[in-house]
Amino acid sequence: MRILPALAISVFVSFGPAVGQEFKGPPWFSAERCNRKDAVEADKDLDRLTNWTAVHRTFKRYRQCDDGGLAEGYSDKIANLLTRRWSSVGTLWKLTQSDRKFEQFVLLHVDSLMSADDARLLIDNARNRCPAGVEKLCRSLEEKAKKPE
Amino acid sequence: MIRSNLQLPNTPDGWLDKDMSESDRPVVQIASTLDYDGARRQLTLTRSDGTIQEFPASNNPDSRSRGRWPNGTFDYERHTSHPEDAPDSAYGSHGNYIFSVPGRQDMGIHSGHVGHRDGLGRSGVDYPTFGCIRTTDEGTAAIRDAMRADDPVTSITVDNNH
Numbered sequence: 266m267r268i269l270p271a272l273a274i275s276v277f278v279s280f281g282p283a284v285g286q287e288f289k290g291p292p293w294f295s296a297e298r299c300n301r302k303d304a305v306e307a308d309k310d311l312d313r314l315t316n317w318t319a320v321h322r323t324f325k326r327y328r329q330c331d332d333g334g335l336a337e338g339y340s341d342k343i344a345n346l347l348t349r350r351w352s353s354v355g356t357l358w359k360l361t362q363s364d365r366k367f368e369q370f371v372l373l374h375v376d377s378l379m380s381a382d383d384a385r386l387l388i389d390n391a392r393n394r395c396p397a398g399v400e401k402l403c404r405s406l407e408e409k410a411k412k413p414e
Numbered sequence: 415m416i417r418s419n420l421q422l423p424n425t426p427d428g429w430l431d432k433d434m435s436e437s438d439r440p441v442v443q444i445a446s447t448l449d450y451d452g453a454r455r456q457l458t459l460t461r462s463d464g465t466i467q468e469f470p471a472s473n474n475p476d477s478r479s480r481g482r483w484p485n486g487t488f489d490y491e492r493h494t495s496h497p498e499d500a501p502d503s504a505y506g507s508h509g510n511y512i513f514s515v516p517g518r519q520d521m522g523i524h525s526g527h528v529g530h531r532d533g534l535g536r537s538g539v540d541y542p543t544f545g546c547i548r549t550t551d552e553g554t555a556a557i558r559d560a561m562r563a564d565d566p567v568t569s570i571t572v573d574n575n576h
Binding site: 286287289290296299304305308312330332334336340377378379381384413414 | 479492494505512517522524532534544546
């Protein structure tokens with residue numbers, strides 16, 4: 266069972282970038298609508314993303330800039346909230362009830378940048394510490410943590 | 415001060431002496447050059463004195479991102495850093511050196527995630543990104559040193575990265 270993943274990794278390491286790999290990109294990204302000022306402000310805002318309300322606010326203001334290093338910052342902050350601050354998942358659920366695109370944003374950033382250790386922690390949180398009424402979101406988070414790509 | 419009569423170049427070749435007439439103005443070659451070879455997975459910093467430093471690097475983006483760097487030469491844009499910057503943080507110890515890539519945003523060179531493995535077992539410079547090139551803390555420290563010296567990096571050339 267471990268041979269195929271190991272083979273895939275060795276092929277990538279040996280030959281560099283995978284030829285023909287498809288990249289979709291977040292649907293809300295727009296190079297035309299993200300100007301330099303937005304990108305600089307969005308990057309400064311990363312340091313304030315310590316709760317879901319702040320993440321939702323930055324999504325509404327700067328989602329058009331969701332690319333490169335800024336997107337990696339979003340993945341990092343979202344992973345941190347879903348693992349080390351799981352008790353706030355109820356707030357996330359409430360925000361997603363009025364903004365489905367925000368739910369898509371959070372799920373998109375449960376991605377391959379999440380470490381295997383954090384993915385295990387998220388799966389454990391979603392399975393064993395899911396608040397009542399939030400089960401559907403917990404199942405979605407668990408599925409994304411299992412298959413980040 | 416070596417920069418006292420110099421200004422940022424309007425060509426990618428170096429700094430210009432602004433006190434001389436246009437026709438007599440020589441290009442003063444004091445910029446460092448930065449190159450990324452996607453096939454060799456290597457970042458090369460060449461300082462103005464000819465010193466060459468090579469670092470392992472990889473451009474291994476998540477499939478939901480907008481993909482890897484295109485081939486070409488791209489101007490330096492800005493540097494970002496964050497209070498939590500450290501070897502195992504998202505951007506590593508020395509932040510993100512961002513270049514202007516048409517149609518993209520925040521495309522940079524950084525390190526980070528030391529000691530982590532992703533779900534496919536990838537680690538080190540192979541740890542995925544959302545588009546950026548990942549190198550080592552040593553690589554970004556070398557870029558930082560060039561930026562603080564009189565031969566800053568003004569652009570990056572990316573090759574063999576399809």
